[in-house]
Amino acid sequence: SCGLAQAGTVTIESWRVDDKTLWETVLIPAFQRKHPDVQVKFAPTPPTEYDSSLTARLAGGTAGDLIVCRPFDVSLALYKKGHLEKIDGKPGMENFSPTARVAWQTDDGKDTFCMPMASVIHGFLYNKKIFKKLNLNPPKTEGEFIALLEAVKKDGTVAPLALGTADQWEANQILFTNVGPNYWAGEEGRKALIAGKAKFTDPQFVAAFDYVARLGAYLPKGASSQTYGDSQNQFGLGRAAVYPTGSWDIAYFNQNAGLELGAFAPPVRKAGDKCYISDHTDIGMGVNKKSKNKDDAYKFLAWVGSQEFADLYTNKVTGFFSLSTHTIAVRDPLAKQMLDWRASCASTIRLNAQVLNRGVPSMENELWNVNAQLLNGKMTPKDAAAKIQAGYEKWHK
Numbered sequence: 001s002c003g004l005a006q007a008g009t010v011t012i013e014s015w016r017v018d019d020k021t022l023w024e025t026v027l028i029p030a031f032q033r034k035h036p037d038v039q040v041k042f043a044p045t046p047p048t049e050y051d052s053s054l055t056a057r058l059a060g061g062t063a064g065d066l067i068v069c070r071p072f073d074v075s076l077a078l079y080k081k082g083h084l085e086k087i088d089g090k091p092g093m094e095n096f097s098p099t100a101r102v103a104w105q106t107d108d109g110k111d112t113f114c115m116p117m118a119s120v121i122h123g124f125l126y127n128k129k130i131f132k133k134l135n136l137n138p139p140k141t142e143g144e145f146i147a148l149l150e151a152v153k154k155d156g157t158v159a160p161l162a163l164g165t166a167d168q169w170e171a172n173q174i175l176f177t178n179v180g181p182n183y184w185a186g187e188e189g190r191k192a193l194i195a196g197k198a199k200f201t202d203p204q205f206v207a208a209f210d211y212v213a214r215l216g217a218y219l220p221k222g223a224s225s226q227t228y229g230d231s232q233n234q235f236g237l238g239r240a241a242v243y244p245t246g247s248w249d250i251a252y253f254n255q256n257a258g259l260e261l262g263a264f265a266p267p268v269r270k271a272g273d274k275c276y277i278s279d280h281t282d283i284g285m286g287v288n289k290k291s292k293n294k295d296d297a298y299k300f301l302a303w304v305g306s307q308e309f310a311d312l313y314t315n316k317v318t319g320f321f322s323l324s325t326h327t328i329a330v331r332d333p334l335a336k337q338m339l340d341w342r343a344s345c346a347s348t349i350r351l352n353a354q355v356l357n358r359g360v361p362s363m364e365n366e367l368w369n370v371n372a373q374l375l376n377g378k379m380t381p382k383d384a385a386a387k388i389q390a391g392y393e394k395w396h397k
Helices: 017-032 046-061 073-080 098-104 128-133 142-155 169-177 188-197 203-218 227-238 246-253 294-304 307-316 333-344 361-377 382-397
Strands: 009-014 039-044 066-069 115-127 159-161 240-246 261-264 275-285 345-347
Touching: 009 017, 009 046, 009 294, 009 307, 017 039, 017 294, 017 307, 046 073, 066 073, 066 294, 073 275, 073 361, 098 115, 098 275, 115 128, 115 169, 115 246, 115 294, 115 307, 115 333, 128 261, 142 159, 142 203, 142 240, 159 188, 169 203, 169 227, 169 361, 188 345, 203 361, 203 382, 227 240, 227 246, 240 246, 246 361, 261 333, 275 294, 275 333, 294 307, 361 382
Parallel strands: 009 039, 009 066, 159 240, 275 345
Antiparallel strands: 066 275, 115 240, 115 261, 115 275
16 A cells, blocks of 8 residues: 555454444444544344354355454364465464464464454352352352252242253353363363264263253253343342353343352362363454455454453453453452462363364254253253264264
8 A cells, every 4th residue: 555544444243242332432442542544343243143144244245354253163164165364473463372272273273264362261150148148158069069059949039040941052051061071171071082082971971961960950940941141130130049151241240230249160079179160262353355454454453462452351341351461450350250260270162162063963052952951851961972972973083
């Protein structure tokens, strides 16, 4: 260009409809203070429709310039179809460790196609007032957790767990992959499945399904028709003691000033066991290969790799933790508590996020289904394990 920047609009595609106000009032204005000539538009799609409608828009040439990326296979498929730029060596990428990049790389690690933005951590939130009233303490072991849920159930005033099975995805993403890593030893178990050295029908995986089934006894009445939104509402109104969660939900509950919340990590199987947390590389950002405004898109991407963005994103999008190597002071006490689990527990990503989902039907959807059925008491842990293993064996050689 001849010194004059070509003014244009950069459109960002995302599934995070919840963050729209934040992008429009905090993040984009912060970027524009440095680049007043670049117009940026945040155009999200609801999470359940994002993957399919984005794929259609990319194929049709109507997608935005910047693509907020799901981790692993969903984005890898977009890259393989030629929809995303290879971004190795682009400004900002130097601020991310090899571990942070894995979720957005080819299997051989040679090409990176999205810049890592943030991870989410799984655990449990609890209502401090209810715990105090019933004289309960955050559980450290599974035995303590079951005893606590029993006590809440016996009291009968509130639901022990704010969780339903109507939407199914939480049964897997918020429960199974939250409590499971303590059974399969996190990364070790996940990698063993990929290498064919372990099967879902092995005792450690069956036991994890069994744990989910046992927790089904503590769901609210009418759980099979309770949606994710219903669960958020129920817990927000103080009608449940414990809420299985991802750290992304902290921001939602922070809107409710009267709610006194604590957090605890997934209880270990027995005292003294090593703990594992699902610390999931969740969100990245890539550049659409067909973008009409690549120069400005790369300016924005470089800013996403900066200290300023890492700080704003971690502290304004509470419960999303920057994956950059910048040192960030986490100001929200609950988010800080969850982030601090990294110091004492081993981190792992969601079990089926990498490789395991490549069959048809996807293991993700199969896990939604079996975990919802386990919670509803409609399937046995052995049958759940056999079903997932059979689907996996069909295509994974």
